[in-house]
Amino acid sequence: MKLSYEDFELGRRFTLGPRTVTAAEIIEFAREFDPQPMHVDEAAGRASILGGLAASGWHTSALFMRMMADSFLVDSFSQGAPGVDFMEWRKPVLASDTLSGHSTVVETRALRSKPGIGMVKFRHEVENQKNELVCVSENSIMFVMREVLEKTA
Amino acid sequence: MKLSYEDFELGRRFTLGPRTVTAAEIIEFAREFDPQPMHVDEAAGRASILGGLAASGWHTSALFMRMMADSFLVDSFSQGAPGVDFMEWRKPVLASDTLSGHSTVVETRALRSKPGIGMVKFRHEVENQKNELVCVSENSIMFVMREVLEKTA
Numbered sequence: 338m339k340l341s342y343e344d345f346e347l348g349r350r351f352t353l354g355p356r357t358v359t360a361a362e363i364i365e366f367a368r369e370f371d372p373q374p375m376h377v378d379e380a381a382g383r384a385s386i387l388g389g390l391a392a393s394g395w396h397t398s399a400l401f402m403r404m405m406a407d408s409f410l411v412d413s414f415s416q417g418a419p420g421v422d423f424m425e426w427r428k429p430v431l432a433s434d435t436l437s438g439h440s441t442v443v444e445t446r447a448l449r450s451k452p453g454i455g456m457v458k459f460r461h462e463v464e465n466q467k468n469e470l471v472c473v474s475e476n477s478i479m480f481v482m483r484e485v486l487e488k489t490a
Numbered sequence: 491m492k493l494s495y496e497d498f499e500l501g502r503r504f505t506l507g508p509r510t511v512t513a514a515e516i517i518e519f520a521r522e523f524d525p526q527p528m529h530v531d532e533a534a535g536r537a538s539i540l541g542g543l544a545a546s547g548w549h550t551s552a553l554f555m556r557m558m559a560d561s562f563l564v565d566s567f568s569q570g571a572p573g574v575d576f577m578e579w580r581k582p583v584l585a586s587d588t589l590s591g592h593s594t595v596v597e598t599r600a601l602r603s604k605p606g607i608g609m610v611k612f613r614h615e616v617e618n619q620k621n622e623l624v625c626v627s628e629n630s631i632m633f634v635m636r637e638v639l640e641k642t643a
Contacts, residue, residue, distance in 0.1 A: 370552040372559055373568055386569050386604070386632075394571055395548070395555045399523040402548045406525055415526055416539050418547055420578040426571065451539070479539075 340413035342455035342480040345442045353404035353463060354437030358392055363432055366396040382431075391429040397436075397472050398424060401463050405440055414481035416454060422475040430471050438463035443475070453485035493566035495608035495633040498595045506557035506616060507590035511545055516585055519549040535584075544582040550589075550625050551577060554616050558593055567634035569607060575628040583624050591616035596628070606638035 360379070367376035371393035374381035382390035392400075430436065444458035456477045463472040513532070520529035524546035527534035535543035545553075583589065597611035609630045616625040 370556045370559075372556075372564055373570070375570065386607075391570075393555070394573065395552050399548050399552065402546070403523045403525075406523075411525055417526070417528065417544075417582075418579065420547065420580075421574060421576065423574065423576060425573040427573075429570075454539075 340409060340480070341483040341486055342414075342445070342447075342457065343483045344413075345445055345455075345457040345480065347442055347445060350439050350441045351405075351409045352437075352439055353401065353408050353461070355435050356400055356404055356437070357435045358396075358400065358430055358432065360390055360432035363390055363392045363396065363430075366399070367393050371395055387429040387431075389429065389431040391431055394424075394426040397426060397430045397463070398474075400430075400436060401438070401461060401472055401474070404436070404438070404463075405461070408440065410478070414486065416479040416481060418476055418478045420476065422458075422477070424472070424474040426472055428465065428469050428471045430465065434471075435466040436463050436471065438472075444477075447482070448479070451479070453482050454479050455482055493562060493633070494636040494639055495567075495598070495610065496636045497566075498598055498608075498610040498633065500595055500598060503592050503594045504558075504562045505590075505592055506554065506561050506614070508588050509553055509557055509590070510588045511549075511553065511583055511585065513543055513585035516543055516545045516549065516583075519552070520546050524548055532585075540582040540584075542582065542584040544584055547577075547579040550579060550583045550616070551627075553583075553589060554591070554614060554625055554627070557589070557591070557616075558614070561593065563631070567639065569632040569634060571629055571631045573629065575611075575630070577625070577627040579625055581618065581622050581624045583618065587624075588619040589616050589624065591625075597630075600635075601632070604632070606635050607632050608635055
């Protein structure tokens with residue numbers, strides 16, 4: 338059964354990944370969205386403070402989004418998100434790194450402005466194969482409530 | 491001349507875009523990173539609270555990143571960013587929307603932990619062709635200081 342607002346109980350935790358990031362992917366994303374030298378060129382990456390060919394932070398975020406979609410979002414009555422409270426790129430994500438993590442429900446509330454929709458706040462943590470946190474974020478996502486789905490069923 | 495830390499004076503404003511977003515791009519990005527129905531299917535988008543085939547918020551963010559790269563980052567001594575303070579996706583970005591905006595320097599400081607590198611905080615505002623803000627964000631980016639560049643020149 339697809340997840341509705343009520344399924345996101347406080348403390349519920351969803352597993353993200355694993356997902357390995359290749360050098361080719363890093364360069365392809367960066368060429369399109371973030372063509373800074375350390376994201377498109379191996380030697381420039383090594384010479385930078387990132388220490389190697391490193392994914393754009395936005396690429397890391399997009400990969401985290403995909404892991405979240407596969408973990409629980411596509412199989413839910415999600416209505417999208419109004420934004421991101423914060424996003425920390427704590428360590429560079431380098432070519433061949435394997436990412437995994439989890440999203441934990443930290444707050445839930447019914448939306449007064451949108452009856453039948455509830456907002457779920459998550460804390461997301463993504464780490465690399467050395468168990469170093471590479472990305473930490475919190476954001477809220479809107480989900481349809483079960484009562485609405487039952488009425489329209 | 492490429493921009494170094496000292497060039498990011500308080501209040502300096504950089505123009506972003508314009509950049510038109512196509513339906514094909516929205517679907518391509520979403521299939522790879524955010525395959526929720528409203529981002530990959532026209533009818534599902536119209537049926538959702540987004541009101542049409544809508545770009546993933548992460549796609550909007552990646553497009554904003556590209557506009558920033560083209561505006562000033564690629565032509566600078568950027569050393570990357572430690573994250574995003576916040577990112578608000580205020581309005582859906584729909585197929586055929588044209589985005590533009592600006593990044594304004596709101597804070598600068600030398601990094602004690604990384605001598606020769608300074609942190610510049612920006613406020614970013616992106617709007618659509620109707621002058622509606624679609625994306626508002628603040629984040630800090632690291633830049634090499636001119637004194638370092640002169641020493642190594």
